[in-house]
Amino acid sequence: MKKKITFWAALCMVFVCFMSMTVAAAGTATINQCIISGTDQITVVATISGVTSDDGNLYLFEMKQYQNDINGRNDFCAMAVNAPVVTFVTTLDHGTINSKLCSKFIVAAPQGGTFVPVSQPFYITNPEAIAKHTVPNPVTTSIKGITADNNAMSAITDLGIQHVSYELAIDRFFQPGPTLPYTYNGKVYNFNQTIVAEYDLIMGIFASQNVEVTMNIVNYFHPETAFTVKPSGRVNGYRHYAFNTDEQQGAESIQALMSFLASRYSNPTTGIISNWAIGNEVNNNNPWYFAGNYNVTNFTHEYEKAFRMCYNTIKSENANARVLTCVDQRWNWEDGTKNQYGARKFMDAFNSDVVSHGNIDWGVAWHPHPVPLTAAKFWNMPSNYKRLNLIDHTPNTKMINPQNMEVFTTYLSQPSFLAPNGQVRYIIISEILFNSMTSDEATQAASFAYAYKLAEKNPLIKGFIVHRAVDNVYEKNADKIACGLFNCDANGQVTTQKMIYNVVKFIDTPESAAYTQFALPLIGASSWQSLGVNP
Structure with a gap:
């Protein structure tokens, strides 16, 4: 037996040496x-x-x-x-x-x-070298923002909003109907003229209000526009779908649309999309960017292809556009749900892929929601959530909510995550919600005030976009969430302002203290200073 072991060991060593020489x-x-x-x-x-x-x-x-x-x-x-x-x-x-x-x-x-x-x-890595549009983005003096709603556009001015987010579904531009032709790379593409007119109107409103626009670029699955969806993701039942980079028609059509939109919305007259978030909470392949069944490494590799296609196309039209990935509050938390990944795992894999394949100036649209979403009191979770020890101030925290946002910005300040210019990447909170349905309007307003003040003291957070302007009927019925600044009726139409409205309006003004003092007893604090934030 001893001789056999020696013989096989020697044979293995010869094979390893041979393979090493072959690789070398x-x-x-x-x-x-x-x-x-x-x-x-x-x-x-x-x-x-x-x-x-x-x-x-x-x-x-x-x-x-x-x-x-x-x-x-x-x-x-x-x-x-x-x-x-x-x-x-x-x-x-x-x-x-x-x-x-x-x-x-x-x-x-x-x-x-x-x-x-x-x-x-x-x-x-420098598609901006050929950009025709170089107009600067709007200058903001506040991080205050809101998810815009067609039913409450006039409120943007009254609230003193400087950042807005809005959804743009790429599949809608390919729906049947009257068309607007666009020639890109020698081919003619026909975009739905009605949808283009809709966004022209919306972007015109934003331009008149001089707000910075974050456009959430998503994709839905419909049979007539299935070519926009990654083939392995063409399964009904998910919220949003992965962009198609696997097939020539889908990839080239999406690239043409990105060129059309980036060119059209890159000047003050028609409006400027400053921030392009490619996908929504993409660390959740299921249900927010469904690409099929993948582990986090392979999913991120596929997502990077779509991100690169959008990045190079958008930046080749507007040199000052920011192109962002998007993750949620589940930092290290994974509960076993198939095709969901901790945001940290995804960010590590995405950054590694980008650096390996040519570092570019990507940023992050981030959603550090309260945990759970239905409970506005992020500083005092329900007891069943407290027992899970979800929040701490280390990179190993399971979740990131407003209490520990510095974990995220510190993580992205590591040398390995820096942008090509050596700076920390652009970070915007593009969605954060505070629910009034399971508590009351005062708690909702207090939660917003506290979270806003925590974000405001972090210089790496460039915007704080509260979701949303008006309660949404679907969210109320399906998710038990009413997070708007306005109540709505059964048809989704605006009814009355909530208490949070004036808190949002005055949070970044000299009158902030007067409109936020009520929150301290609800939080259990004697002063804003005792919480480490400005009054």
Whole structure:
């Protein structure tokens, strides 16, 4: 037995050494840069370590959004002599059917008669270099914002709102009806003219109010517009759906729509979409960005493809646009629900993918809701939630609500998470709700006041958008949540103001103390200063 063990151990060592030599012989290339470097030029720079090549050259291949390998291909777009550092130059071809704006690039070497990939895929990282629109975003002096409602647009001015959020469903623009043609990369796309007119009206209102707009870009699943949805996600029963980057029609149609919208809403006259949140609470594949059954690593890899496509297209039209991912309050919490991931896991995976494939200036639309959603008193959870020890002030906290928001901003302040310019990424609370249905209007108003003051003292939080202007009938019936500043009737129409209305109106004015003092006894505090916030 002893001799057999020695023999097999030796054989394994020989095999490992052989495999090691094989891997070393193949070598690796690391793409370090991929930029638009001229009117119609892309420059790609890579460092090479031990790569062998049959002809002494290395080759750059382009892969479209919907392509994942170069198997059997020989249509390289650039060539360079094999060296420790190689530079490839190819054409951008933007505005033609051969546009490489949203493509990924890979270095390959001819080995044994076939092209073998030797680098990671890498995307263009400066799409803003070709942007026609460079108008600055609105200047804000307050973080106060609201989810806008068509029934209460006039309230935005009265409330002194400086940030608004609104939903834009991409599938609606492809619904049947009168069309508005748009030519992009040599192809004509027809967008639903009625839906375009709807957003023209909404954006015109926002422009007249000079507010910063965060547009929540989502996707619904309908048979007539199914091509916008990732094929593996075409299953009924989910709230929102993953963007299609797997098929040419879907990917190119979404890219054309992003170009159309980013160009149209990039000036003060027609309105400016400053922040584009790609998907809603995407750490919840189920139900908010359904792509099919994936673990967090594979899901994030798929999401990054859609994010890159939207990022490069939007930034190529409006250089100052911010493109954001979106996560919720469940930081490390996972209850076993299939296709739901802790926000921390998702953020780690997303950041790793982006850095590996070309770091870009992404930001975060964040939802640090009270836990549970139905209980407005985030500082005093129901007893069954307290027992779960959900909130602490470390990176290992299970949840992040207004009490411990600094956990999130501190985490994103780590060197590995910084933007390409070395700064902390743009962070906006694009949705946070306070329920009056399970408590009362005074508790709702007090909860908003306390949470707002906690956010206001954190300089990394650029906006605090309370959800929503008017109670929603569906949310009241299905979720037992009434989080609006206005009550509504059975048809969803505005009826009366709630107590929270004036608290929101005066929270960022010299009269703030007068309108928030009532909250202290409800919170159990003697003063705002004792809570570490401004009065």
